[in-house]
Amino acid sequence: MIRLQSLSLALGLTLFAPVTLASDEEWDEAWEDDPWAEQVASPWQPLSGYLELGYGTRLQSDSAGLDGPTLSQALGRLETGYRSDRLQGSLRLDLGYDDAVDQWIFDVRELTLGTDVGTDAHLKVGRQVLTWGTGDYLFLNDLFPKDWQAFFSGQDDEYLKAPVNAIKGSWYGQIVNLDLVYMPRFEADNYLNGERFSYFDPISGQKVAPDKRADEPSDDAASARLYWTHQGTEYALYGYWGYTGQPLGADAQGKPQHARLNAYGASVRLPAMGGLLNAETAYHLSPDADNITLSAPQDKVLALLGYETELVTNLTGSVQYYLEHIRDYQDYLTSLPNPEYGADQNRQLFTLRLTYRGMQEKLTLSLFSFYSPTDRDFYLKPQVSYRPNDQWLLSGGLNLMNGQEQHTFFGQLDDNSNAWVRLRYYY
Template identity: 45%
Template sequence: MVRLIVNVLLKKVKVINNLAIVKALLFNIVLLAVSTNAIANNESNDDWADAWVEEAPASPWQVTGFIEAAYGQFLQTNVTKNNASLNELKARVNVDYSHELFDASVKLDSYYDGVLTKTIFQTRELSLSASPFSFLDIKAGRQVLTWGTGDYLFLNDLFAKDWQSFFAGRADEYLKAPSNSIRTNWFYNAVNFTLVWTPEFIPDNYLNGERFSFYSPQAQQIVSPANDFSVDNTYKAQWAARLNTRINDIEVSLYGYQGFWPTPEGTKQSANNTMQSRAYFPALNTWGVSAITPFKGGILNVEYASYNSIEDNQGTNKMIANGQHKFLIGYEHELAKNLTANMQYYLERTKHYQALVNNSQLPEQLVAENRHLVTLRLSYRALRQTLTYSMFAFYSPSDKDGYLKPSANYQYNDQWLLSAGANIFFGEDEFSFFGQLEKNTNAWLRARYQY
C-alpha cells in the first residue's frame, strides 16, 4: 500500500514539479506508515495481554506423606515372644514451609505395632534451618544426621541408628534414627566445616530382646529378655565435627567425635544391688578421615577411623569394650546397562588385644584381633526403572558368618510402591556377630500409598 502511494505521488511530482509539495507529501507518508505500524503493534500487544493469565504465586507450604502396611515373619523357631518380626500399619505426614528467612520441616509417624501390641507416635523431624550469613547455615531441632562413605558400614558416622528397623525389613530411611541436635555448616572458599552438638546423647536402637533374640555371654545362650535387659542411660552431650574439601577430583573429609559408644559396650555393678550388673554406654572419642573420587568409570572410596575407649585406654578392664582401628575401601561400578555392583572390604582391628585376652573370662568367644568383612551389593533396574532387584551380602571370613539382604521394589505408579525381601543370617558360632542372629532370619512384605 505504501509503495502504491509513493508511485502515485512520484507521477504527481512530474506534473506538479514543485519540490516543496513533494517534501510535504513524503513527510505525511512517513507519518502514515509509522502510525499504521504503531496501531498494528498495539493490537498485537492487546491480543497478547488478553491471552496472558498471571500465575498464582507458589504456596510456601508443601504437604506430602504415605500410608504403609508391613508384615514380616520369622522363618525359624525363635525364642522371641512373637513369631512376627514386623506387623504394622503406619501413616506419615511431611509438612514443609519455606520463608525468605528460614525453612521449617516436620515429619510425623504414627503407627500400630502388632509385635509390641501398642500404638507409637514418633517425630522424625521437627527443625528450622536458616542462613544468617553467606558463610553459615544452621539447622536446629529434631533431625536425621549422617556422613561418611560406607554402604551399610559406618566408621566415622556415630549418629544414632535403628538396627531393629533394619533387621525387620522397614524402608532404608529408618536405619537412620533421629536426634535432637544443632548442626552448623561454615563455608570458606573450597573448605566446609560442619559442627553438630547434641545436648543429650542419643544411642542406637539396638537389639534388646523385644523384637529379636541375641547371644548373652552371661547366660551362655540365645536370649530374648525384653524388658529385663537393664541399661543405664547417659544424659550428657555429644559432639561431632567434619572438615570437608576437594583436591582436584578427590573429596576429602576429616572427622572428630566426642561422646559415648552408640551401643551399651560397658557393664557395671548396680548401685542398688552389688550382685547385679547393668549395661551402660562408656565414654568414646574418635577421629578419622575419608576420601571419595571417580576411578576407572566408577566411584572409589576409602575411610579410616580410630576409636579410643576413654574409660579403658589400656584394654585391661574386661567390663568395657577396647578401642579399635577401622578401615574401609569400596568401589562401585556399572557392570552393564541397569546393573550396578558395589564391593567393600572392611577391617576392624582391636587395640590392646593381648590385654583383652588376658582379662577375659571367655577368651575363646572373643572376636578375632583382626575382624575382616567383605560386602557386595548388586542392583538391577527393569521395566523402565520401575522395578528394582537388589542383593546385599555381608560375609566375615574371620568370624565365618554372614548376612544376606535380598529385596525387590516395584513402583506401580506415582502413588503405589510394593516391596518384598528377606533378612537371612548364618554362622558357625552362635556368639559371633551374625551367627547370634541366625534364628532371627525373616521374610517381609510392604505396601505403600504415597500422596
C-alpha cells in the first residue's frame, strides 16, 4: 500500500509540473533534423566515369616500317553534369597516356551549356559529339568528324564519333522538327595519316607511313536536319556545307587538302517484316571541281539500304547494301596522276552484323563484316565482351583487313590487321 501511494504522488507531481514551451528557433531546428522532411535535390550530378587499360598489336609485319603497338593506352574518364529548370550543363573528359604514339591524352569530349528557348526550342553550345543518319558504320549524311584511328585500333565504338565545337539549335513542332548546327571552325576526321597505321600512296605506288596531316581550312561549316514521324515511319532531310573530312583534294603543287563539300540527302526508317528497314541517299557536290588551280573529288551519288531483325532469341542480325556512284567518271580518271589506282565508278559494299547476348546479357559476342565485290576486299571485326558485374568490363577482338589490290580501301590496310584487348573499371 505504501508503494502504491508513493507512485500516485509521483505521477501527480509530474502531471501538475510546469511545462516549458519551445521557442520558434528551437522548433525550426528540430524540423531541420527531421528524417521525414523533404530533401531538396542538388542540381549537380555526381562524379562518375571509368578507368581503362587497352593494348593492341599487329598480326603481321608492316611493309612501311611500322612495328609498334596499334593500341597501348591508360585512360581515365570523368563525367558530371548540371541540371536545373533553366540550364543544363555536361562534362566528359578523358585523361591518360597513349604509348603507341607517345602522347599524353587530354580530350574534352563534351563541355556544353544548354537552355530552353521558349516552349518549343532548345539551344546547346560547346564541345559535343553530333550524329544522325541511319547507316551502321556507313555515313552518307552524317558528315561530322570521325576518328578512324580509334575505330581500326579497337577502341570503344563511342570513339568513332569525334567531338566538335558547335552551336546546335533544335526546334520541335507539332508535325516536323528541325536541327541546325553551326561549327565556327571546320574540324577534320582523325584519318589514317601514318601515325599509327600505314596506307597506300597513289603517287609513289606503294604503302607509306609519313606521319603527316593536311592543313585544315580556317573556315566554318554547317549542317541541318528536318525530321518527322508519320504512322510509325521516320523521315528526315539533311544538308551540309563545309569540307571533306579527309584530304581528298590537292593544290597546284600536289599537296593534299580538304576540298569544299556540299551535301544534300534524305532517309526513311520503318518497321517491316518483323524488323526495321532503313534507306538513305545523299548527293555530295564538290564546288571546287571546276577550279583549274585545284584538284577536288568529283560529285558523287550515295545510296544505302539496310534491314535489322531478331533471328532467334538473343541473336540479332542486320545487313546493308551501299552504293557509291562517281559522276563525270572520265573527268575523275583524267584528274588522277595514276588512273590505274582510281576507284570504280560504282563502288558496291555489303555489310553484315551479328550480335548475341547471353548469361543475362553479361556476355556479348558480335561480328561486323564489310565486303566489296567491286574492290574485292573485306574487313572483319569480331568482338567479345564480358561484364561480370556493374564495375568491370573485359573486351577483346580483331581487326582483319585484306584485298586483292593494294590500292583499294580495305586492301591497303592488310598490314594493319591487329588484335586488341581492353579492361575497364567503372566508378
